[in-house]
Amino acid sequence: MFNDFKIQDEDRPAYIQVKEYLKRLIAKGALQENQKLPSTREMSVLLAVSRNTILAAYSDLEEEGLIYALKGKGSYVAGVHRTSEESQPALQTDWSARVSGYARKAVELDRMKNGIRTPRRSTISFTSIAPDEQLFDLDHVKRAFLDRMALEGHVLLNYGYAKGYKPLIELLMRYMEQKGVELEGKDLLITSGFTEGFDIVLSALHRRHGAVLCENPTHQTAIKNLKLNGFDVTGIEMEHDGIHLGKLKEALMERAYDCAYLVPSYHNPTGIVTSPAKRIALMKLMAEYQIPVIEDGFNEELRYSSSHALPLMSIGGRGNGVVYLGSFSKVLFPGLRVGWVLADKQLIDYLESIKRARSIHTSTIDQAILFQYLHNGHLDKYLKRARFEYKKKYEWTRQCCEKYLPDARLSGDGGLHLFLEFAPGFDTHKLLASCSEQGVVFTPGDMFYTDGSGRNTMRIGFSRVSLEDIEEGLRIIGATARMQGQK
Amino acid sequence: MFNDFKIQDEDRPAYIQVKEYLKRLIAKGALQENQKLPSTREMSVLLAVSRNTILAAYSDLEEEGLIYALKGKGSYVAGVHRTSEESQPALQTDWSARVSGYARKAVELDRMKNGIRTPRRSTISFTSIAPDEQLFDLDHVKRAFLDRMALEGHVLLNYGYAKGYKPLIELLMRYMEQKGVELEGKDLLITSGFTEGFDIVLSALHRRHGAVLCENPTHQTAIKNLKLNGFDVTGIEMEHDGIHLGKLKEALMERAYDCAYLVPSYHNPTGIVTSPAKRIALMKLMAEYQIPVIEDGFNEELRYSSSHALPLMSIGGRGNGVVYLGSFSKVLFPGLRVGWVLADKQLIDYLESIKRARSIHTSTIDQAILFQYLHNGHLDKYLKRARFEYKKKYEWTRQCCEKYLPDARLSGDGGLHLFLEFAPGFDTHKLLASCSEQGVVFTPGDMFYTDGSGRNTMRIGFSRVSLEDIEEGLRIIGATARMQGQK
Known part of the structure; x- marks a missing residue:
């Protein structure tokens, strides 16, 4: 015994590694109740560590009640009241029979588990629309953390508020005001990112008609969460400048909906920016049908490049019917799980209670870092650099698409991705299978469709791909598409 | 115009403050489309800032498409396509008619909104069981953050995994192994604290019988989340060494339950540690009734002080029927929103998909700080100091209770609070009303009861109260209890 110990990690205090080793032996029953431990001197020889290390480890174990000392006699293992293996109560559960329909659906709709293969290192991957981490200004993030910790470290590490970190709430309210939002009668809740905000809002909605309108295609996670929350999803075709208003009107006349989920800027996956005129017309339609x-x-x-467009919430003016979900995840740092919901005061009050029930509050450190980073004015500087870099990639990707995939219809006015639509009958899953063998992957577009269509579409995320790889990847995709004899 | 500008904050770049000021004027329509802006020289005089500041602000606004420059003529406001106030589409929603029953229940059961008054600064408050922030070792937390950022800052700030930050998962698995847990067939999911973990587990449970067993009284948030997830809650009376096994058996014979929620150590609110013998008997009963x-x-x-006791999960051995929810929130830093669920592998797979659907993943920075802090061995050192301080307060609180409230039955073997039970008929709400006027508050115990009883009980949280205030507060409570003529 004791011959299988070794220091695992030079950076960790040795006495802790000894203590954990002995704890494991006690927990496993290898050291038994009332068994005498080697003296500290003997043990230091056995484990090849200093005697002080053993002394510190024994002292901690004694304090934790795992061993006891008899004066002049030595240290003994205390009883941990374990049962022998045979007499252990065998509480065995068939979990597959015990999980809810909701849990099953969550797995079934979990794209990360179904069909997404993690690309090999050498693969050119257009699947991600996460930001390029090479752009991250780590020093400003560190500075923001240290500034905030110096000012109120004790506050950051103790409980915060479900509604959010107050300085951040105020800053985001001002931020939204600059986007033309009328704040009167509205309030803001901090969430752990867009997804949590969306899920909380959906859970707060009465499913009177059990149906929601959205663009088709649309954000895959949104479709998933709508379905998980029990809503039928009706997708409305897109035009080059946003949702097809005629089809939207038809849908509205046909049946009643509980709400609409809309992505007016750099729509995922099409990259379309809804035009200012269409935003106004859209909001008029929504107002008409309530x-x-x-x-x-x-x-x-x-x-x-495209001209400035106000959020739908700003167009709605003093009306309280728009719930705005914001996040800097794709723009700044996805690792900071912070988003916000700006909405009618009364609704926010409900959402706050749900947020409290579900996760108490969002990480105060994440919120404090984001606050200080924004407060110091780093977002503006960062955005300038990020726009410069992403614009270069965006334009290059467009050019390469036009060169290598001249037959595919291209959409996308900005953001971190483009969308391609091939002729009807073209199958991007088949294309992906061949491209994947050649070391190039992308996201087939059908997963963004609400109605199972879109097998002739694909999304090209360029944010984390180098300029050379963008060209090489699109060259291969283009050549493969031609080879497959598909048009 | 422009006479209401002033630098709000010396720490923020002036050009950003100017830019935000002008954005607000444009957003509000105070500056209108095609209106000419003062030259940079004029504006610098008007706003009393340097000309370079104005140049930087104008340049950013131009890049954002909010103003445009005409060569040799100056800068003009671009169109933001706002509608006039009269023609704004009035999408007005009656949210109170649109919210779900779940949202209503969340507000109704929200203790922070109902009946909890924030104590005045001078009040002696026994309501909190959050850790004493004066004990926080901020320098180690800063160090942990900087160490991790230096090693892999880019990783921490980009997307992580729904399952959690791998180094932390591995560390917590080893940690649980030291508590005697058999890891074979089990897996671990990181959550944003206990509450999120509990809510996710409940949402994953099929409500076959729609009923859950627990101790009575028990953790108020747990009762809330059980109800919000649609479960009936059956509370079983406590004895001095844990749940009343006889009554538990009676309940089990009477009807079927979907699961049991149990707090074996420093039970909230009673502070009772379930004895090792009772833990084994309890697990046998659970196994018998599956x-x-x-x-x-x-x-x-x-x-x-009390002797070491194994978690129920360890007693269960190789069985997969126990779901363990862990968190260091009350021990270390509640602001770091990190907890974990250790359970059967297959169940964790479901929970992982739900976690992904609800919040993508837990803050990587929180997880990385916690990992590095634990890895550096600071938990052990911190716990030593924390135990020393809290034990002093714990013993002092006991003594003061025995002195000033000799008639109340006391329970609590450790942790951050004690529980007092007065004679039947005694009303701690009435007591609180009088004490509150004298500047002392505590938590009436009935909110922890599943059946509306417990009006003769109260919880005394001592973690954030000084020794003098503990005595003074309990002296006042004792005197008031006697004065009220209650026994």
């Missing part, structure tokens, strides 16, 4: 709108502010900040 | 157990590892680490 359909509350959940507006996804996705990548609103990543504008490269 | 009731899965959700074990709340609450404050297991805050042991001051």
Whole structure:
């Protein structure tokens, strides 16, 4: 015994490694109740560590009640009241028979588990629309953390508020005001990112008609969460400047909906920015049919060229029917899990209680870092650099698509991805299978469709791909598409 | 115009403050489309800032498409396509008619909104069981953050995994192994604290019988989340050494339950540690009736004196029927929103998909800080100091209770609070009303009861109260109790 110990990690205090080793022996029953331990001197020889290390380890174990000392006699293992293996109560559960329909559906709709293969290292992958981490300004993030910790470290590490970290709430309210939002009668809740915000909003909605309108295609996670929350999803075709208003009107006349989920800027996956004129017409239609709108502010900040467009919430003016979901995840750092919901005060009050029930509050450190980073004015500087870099990639990707995939219809006015639509009958799953063998992957578009269509579409995320790889990847995709004899 | 500008904050870049000021004027329509802006020279005089500041602000606004420059003529406001106030589509929603029953219930059961008054600064408050922030070792937390950022800052700030940050998962698995848990067939999911973990587990449970067993009284948030997830809650009376096994058996014979929620160590609110013998008997009963157990590892680490006790999960051995929920929130830093679920592998797979659907993943920075802090061995050192301080307060609180409230039955073997039970008929709400006027508050115990009883009980949280205030507060409570003529 004791011959299988070795220091695992030079960086960790040795006495802790000894203590953990002995704890494991006690827990496993290898050291038994009332068994005498080697003296500290003997043990230091056995484990090849200093005697002080053993002394510190024994002292901690004694304090934790795992061993006891008899004066002049030595240290003994205390009883941990374990039962012998045979007499252990065998509480065996068949979990597959005990899980809810909700849990089953969550697995079934979990794209990360179904069909997404993690690309090999050498693969050119257009599947991600996460930001390029090479752009991250780590020093400003560190500075923001240290500034905040110095000011109120004790506050950051103790409980915060379900509604959010107050300085951040105020800053985001001002931020939204600059986007033309009328704040009167509205309030803001901090969430752990867009997804949590969306899920909380959906859980708060009465399923009177059990149906929600959205663009078709749309954000895959949104479709998933709508379904998980028990809503039927009706997708409305897109045009080059946003949702097809005629088809939207038809749908509205046909049946009643509980709300609409809309992504007016750099729509995922098509990259389309809804035109200012269409935004106004859209809001008029929503007002006419009294359909509350959940507006996804996705990548609103990543504008490269097209003219400024107000959020739907701003167009709605003093009306309280738009729920705005914001996040800097795709623009800044996805690792910081912070998003926000700006909505009618009364609704926020409900959402706050749900947030408290579900996760107490969002990480205060994440919120404090984000606050200080924004407060110091780093977002503006960062965005300038990020826009410059992403715009370069965006334009290059467009050019390469036009060169290598001249037959595919291209959409996308900015953001971190483009969308390609091939002729009807073309199958991007088949294309992916061949490209994947050649070391190039992309996201087939059908997973973004609400109605199973879109097998002739694909999304090209370029944010984390180098300029050379963008060209090489699209060259291969183009050549493969031609070879497959598909048009 | 422009006479209401002033630099709000010397720490923020001035050009950003100017830019935000102008954005607000444009958003509000105070500056209108095609209106000419003062030259940079004029504006610098008007706003009393340097000309370079104005140049930088104008340049950013131009890049964002909010103003445009005409060569040799100056800068003009771009169109933001706002509608006039009269023609704004009035999407007005009656949210109170649109919210779900779930949202209503969340507000109704929200203790923070109902009946909890924030104590005045001078009040002696026994309501909190959050850790004493004066004990926080901020320097180690900063060090942990900087160490991790230096090693892999880019990783921490980009997307992580729904299952959690791998180094932390591995560390916590080893940690649980030292508590005697058999890891074979089990897996671990990181959550944003105990509450999120509990809510996810409940949402994954099929409500076959729609009923859950627990101790009575028990953790108020747990009762809330059980109800919100649609379960009836049956509370079983406590004895001095844990749940009343006889009554538990009676309940089990009477009807079927979907699971049991149990807090074996420093039970909230009673502070009772379930004895080792009772833990074994309890697990045998659960095995006999095939009731899965959700074990709340609450404050297991805050042991001051009583002998070591294995978690129920360890007693269950190779069985897969126990779901263990862990968190260091009350022991270390509640602001770091990190907890974990250790359970059967197959169940964790379901929970992982739900976690992904609800919040993508837990803050990587929180997880990385916690990992590095634990890895550096700071938990052990911190716990030593924390136990020393809390034990002092714990013993002093006991003594003061015995002195000033000799008639109340006391329970609590450690942790951060004690529980007092007065004679039947005694009303701690009435007591609180009088004490509150004298500047002392505590938590009436009935909110922890599943059946509306417990009006003669109260919880005394001592972690954030000074020794003098503990005595003064309990002296006042004792005197008031006698004065009220209650026994």
